[in-house]
Structure formats: structure tokens, C-alpha cells
Amino acid sequence: MSRLFSYAATVVLSLAVSSLNAAVGVTPYGKQIRELHQIKSILECADHDYKGHRAAAVKEITKAIHALEAHGGHYQKSATHPQHSNANGKPHEPQALSDAQLRAAIQGLAVVSQQLQATGSRHPRTSKAAADIQLAIKQLNVALTIK
Numbered sequence: 001m002s003r004l005f006s007y008a009a010t011v012v013l014s015l016a017v018s019s020l021n022a023a024v025g026v027t028p029y030g031k032q033i034r035e036l037h038q039i040k041s042i043l044e045c046a047d048h049d050y051k052g053h054r055a056a057a058v059k060e061i062t063k064a065i066h067a068l069e070a071h072g073g074h075y076q077k078s079a080t081h082p083q084h085s086n087a088n089g090k091p092h093e094p095q096a097l098s099d100a101q102l103r104a105a106i107q108g109l110a111v112v113s114q115q116l117q118a119t120g121s122r123h124p125r126t127s128k129a130a131a132d133i134q135l136a137i138k139q140l141n142v143a144l145t146i147k
Contacts, residue, residue: 001114002062002123005068015117016094020045027127028119028121029069029116030114032058032068032112032115032129033068033069034064035054035108035111035112036061036064036065036068036109036112036133037065037103038108039061039108039109039112040058040061040062040065042101042104042105042108043057043058043061043101043102043105043140044058044100045101046093046101046102048093048098048145050093050098050142050143050144051143051146052104053139053140053142053143053146054102054139054140054143056136056139057105057136057137057139057140057143058133058134058136058147060132060133060139061109061132061133061134062131063128063132064128064129064130064133065126065129066128067125068125068126068129068130070125079095081114084103095147099144102140102143102144105128106137106140106141108142109136110137112133113134113137114131116129116130116133118128125141
């Protein structure tokens with residue numbers, strides 16, 4: 001259980017550090033794009049399927065990234081999230097750890113959504129990205145009901 005909390009704390013700290021590093025970004029949405037990529041990476045490392053809802057959330061996040069990139073944002077790719085593997089080389093982690101990853105992703109997505117709303121941009125691509133993020137949050141909330 002302490003490993004779970006350690007991992008969740010690491011994820012939250014990683015998002016906070018990336019927010020500080022991205023604050024000096026040149027493009028209007030570089031910070032949000034970077035955060036979305038990190039959240040997407042976290043979700044891709046979760047090895048429980050959640051009946052396709054985790055994958056659906058990843059697709060929505062990808063759409064949000066593309067919408068923001070098309071609106072003039074870009075990012076520099078950072079280090080990838082480590083994969084946990086069992087003896088067969090297949091990822092395996094406790095359900096509680098995967099659930100914690102999804103909860104951390106929901107929190108991160110909520111922050112990005114608030115940041116986009118705070119810009120006050122009425123650009124269609126920004127609105128689309130915000131809608132995609134909300135759909136991703138809904139998918140992840142449904143995923144957390146699946147055991």
C-alpha cells in the first residue's frame with residue numbers, strides 16, 4: 001500500500017514540476033500539451049483494461065493534444081513513464097495501483113481543463129480540446145467503477 005501512495009505522490013510531483021518547467025513556454029498551449037502528454041503516458045502504462053474505457057480516454061486526450069497543437073502549440077517530449085513488468089515481460093501491477101493512476105490522470109485533466117477555461121479563448125480548437133478532455137474524464141470515471 002505504501003508503494004501505491006509513493007507512486008501516486010511521484011505522479012503528482014511530476015505533474016507539478018512539469019507545470020513549473022512549462023510555465024516559460026513560448027506557445028500559448030505548450031504547457032497544457034506537455035501535461036496532456038504526461039497524463040496520456042501514465043494511462044498507457046496502466047495495465048488494466050477497464051473494458052476499453054481507459055483506451056477511450058487515451059483517444060480523447062490524443063484528440064485534445066492534436067486540437068491544441070493545430071492552434072499553435074507544441075511541446076518537447078520528456079522522458080517516458082516506466083513500465084512495470086512481470087517475469088514474462090508483460091506489464092502487471094495491482095488493481096489499486098492502476099486505479100491510482102486513473103485518479104491522478106483525472107486530477108491532471110481537471111487542472112488542464114481549468115487552465116484552458118482560464119485563457120478565455122473562444123477559438124474552436126480550444127473549445128474542442130476542452131470538450132475532449134471532459135470526455136476523457138467521463139471515460140476514466142466509468143473505468144474506475146469497473147473491477
